[in-house]
Amino acid sequence: MPLETGIAPENLSIADIDPTAIYSVTELSRHIKDALAANPKFNNLLLKGEISNFSRAASGHIYFNLREENCVIACAYFRSFQEAGCNDLGDGLQIVAMGSLNSYEPRSQYQLNIKRIIPIGDGLSALRLKRLREKLENEGLFDPERKRPLPRLPRKVGLITSKDSAAITDILTVVDSRFPNMNMVMVYATIQGEQAPSSIVRALNHLNKVSDVDAIILARGGGPSEDFMAFNDESLVRAIASSSKPVITGIGHERDICLADLAADFRAATPTAAAKAAIPDVQELRDELNDLRLRLARSYSLVLELERKDCQNLRFGLNSLRRDLDRSYNSYLMSLEIEEKESELGKKDEEIKQVLESVESGKSDLMKYKAIIAALIVLLVLVVLIFLMGRFSV
Numbered sequence: 001m002p003l004e005t006g007i008a009p010e011n012l013s014i015a016d017i018d019p020t021a022i023y024s025v026t027e028l029s030r031h032i033k034d035a036l037a038a039n040p041k042f043n044n045l046l047l048k049g050e051i052s053n054f055s056r057a058a059s060g061h062i063y064f065n066l067r068e069e070n071c072v073i074a075c076a077y078f079r080s081f082q083e084a085g086c087n088d089l090g091d092g093l094q095i096v097a098m099g100s101l102n103s104y105e106p107r108s109q110y111q112l113n114i115k116r117i118i119p120i121g122d123g124l125s126a127l128r129l130k131r132l133r134e135k136l137e138n139e140g141l142f143d144p145e146r147k148r149p150l151p152r153l154p155r156k157v158g159l160i161t162s163k164d165s166a167a168i169t170d171i172l173t174v175v176d177s178r179f180p181n182m183n184m185v186m187v188y189a190t191i192q193g194e195q196a197p198s199s200i201v202r203a204l205n206h207l208n209k210v211s212d213v214d215a216i217i218l219a220r221g222g223g224p225s226e227d228f229m230a231f232n233d234e235s236l237v238r239a240i241a242s243s244s245k246p247v248i249t250g251i252g253h254e255r256d257i258c259l260a261d262l263a264a265d266f267r268a269a270t271p272t273a274a275a276k277a278a279i280p281d282v283q284e285l286r287d288e289l290n291d292l293r294l295r296l297a298r299s300y301s302l303v304l305e306l307e308r309k310d311c312q313n314l315r316f317g318l319n320s321l322r323r324d325l326d327r328s329y330n331s332y333l334m335s336l337e338i339e340e341k342e343s344e345l346g347k348k349d350e351e352i353k354q355v356l357e358s359v360e361s362g363k364s365d366l367m368k369y370k371a372i373i374a375a376l377i378v379l380l381v382l383v384v385l386i387f388l389m390g391r392f393s394v
Contacts, residue, residue, distance in 0.1 A: 028108075029103065029105045029106075029108040030105060032103050032108060033102065033103035033105050036101050036103050036110060037100075042100060042101035043100045043101075044115075045098070045099070045100070045101065045112075046096055047066060047098075048066075048094070048095070048096045048097075049066030049067055049073070049094070049095070050066065050067050050068070050092065050093070050095075050123030050125060050126065051065070051066065051067075051089060051091055051092065051093045051094075051095060051123070052064065052065045052066075052067045052072065052092075052224065052226055053065045053091070053224040053226065054089065054090050054091045054225075055255075059079065060079035061076065061077065061078050061079050062076070062077040062078075062079075062082065062086065063075070063076055063077075064077075064089075064091075065224060065225075065226065066097065066112070067125075067226060072226060073111070073112055074109065074111040074112070075097060075099070075111060075113075075114055076111050076112070076113050076114065077117065078114075081115045081116070083116070083117075085119070086117075089117070089119075091126070091225055092122055092123055092125070092126025092129070093119055093120075093121070093122065093123065094119075094120040094121055094122060094124075094126075095117050095118060095119050095120060096117075096118040096120060097112060097114045097116070097117050097118075098114065098115055098118075099112045099113050099115050100115075101113075129259075132232070133259060133262075136237060136259065136262075137262075141237065141238070141241040141262075141263050142262040142263060146241070147264075147265045147266070148246045148265050149246070149265075150215055150246050150248065150265065150266055150277060150278065151214040151215055151246070152280065153280055154182075154213075154214035154215045154278065154280075155183070155213075155214050156182075156183040156184070156185050156210070156212050156213045156214065157182060157183070157184055157185070157213065157214070157215050157216070157217060157278050157279065158184075158185045158186075158213045158215070158216040158217065158245070159171060159184055159185070159186045159187070159216075159217045159219065160187050160189050160203045160204065160207070160216065160217065160218045161186075161188070161189070161191060161217075161218075161220060161271075162188060162190065162191045162192075163188040165191065165220060166221040167219040167221045167250065167271035168186075170221075170270070170271045170272045170275070171217065171219060171250075171271055171272070171274070171275040172184075173272075174275035174279055175275065178275075178279045178281040178283075179279050179280055179281065179282050180282075185207065185213055187203040187206055187207055188203070189203040191220045192220075192223075192227050193230065196230030196233075197233035197235055197236040200218065200230070200236055200239075201235060201236055201239045204216065204239050204240065204243060204247075205239070208245055213245060214245065214246075215246050215247075215248060215278045216245050216246070216247050216248065217248045217249075217271075217274050217275065217278050218240070218247060218248070218250070218251070218260065218264070218274075219250040219251070219274055219275075220250075220252060220271070221252070221271065222252050222253045222270075223252065228252055228258050231249075231251055231259065231260040231261070232260070234259075236260055237259045237260055237262075237263045240260055240263040240264055241263040246265040246266065247263075247264045247265050247266075248264060248265065248266045248267075248268060248277050248278050249261045249264040249267050249268065249274065250268040250269070250270055250271035250272070250273055250274025250275070252270075253269065253270060
């Protein structure tokens, strides 16, 4: 009820106020609800708009916003009123909704309680987003092949977010738990509204000029889908795709996917997940180093054992080779001795041949001598006979 005391507001004190004229928060919220329910203009009205921030609760109730360019109205589509085809509802769909405007008393928030929905088709913003996505996709800005791997151990990590963003606390908590000594280079930017894309692009360009920043996190906390429109801006998407440093996006929650996410080198579901992707865990690194140290020690021991066995095998091989060489040398000496003997035998053979040849030559001369002697004897006999015959004839 209105307050009427006849006293100027600046001079008003609690003693001058009728206690029955003071509303409680609950009473005022109930009055607002009753006023909306009693006004026929707000009952069974028809409302056209584009669905955004769509969600389905575990109870089966559906909640979303109906939006135009710069205005949104919260809507609730309770399970008892839902019809066939509700599974086709989602962000970007333009509909005509029939329902009554009501106030959710615990928060004094008005919303349209929907009784029926008539789908029309894709909304204007959804169509624009679809065309832009197709355009950038055809240019290859979302190709997995162009995405760069994240550095294993970055020297510094850049962070782009708003100064009052809850994402800062989430990311710094991750840094403290995983790598307290990590150097973070924070650049504040406007991350919501018309000025957000150009502000983020400037921050991105600044971090690209910092030589020892090896990765960049672009983070924003959760909120209605309308708050993420800046991350679908073409100039921002192109700036992310052309960044000289790997860009990690952690925008909103798991269900919030923007074009900036598609162009980023790594898309994380939340700012916390983005920080975990960029910041190495010191304990994990220690564990890996210890594991590598153990594996190196085992490998070194194995190599030493193999080398020791190789040395033994070489030693055995050398001993065997030495024996073989000794046998070969002895065989060589024996072959030299045999050759020498064979040479001596050859000489003896030559001498024997010469002797035999001499003997044969001697035999021939003897025969000649024998023939001469025989001839002389025959001659002598003839002479004697002639002599004797001469005497007898006398």
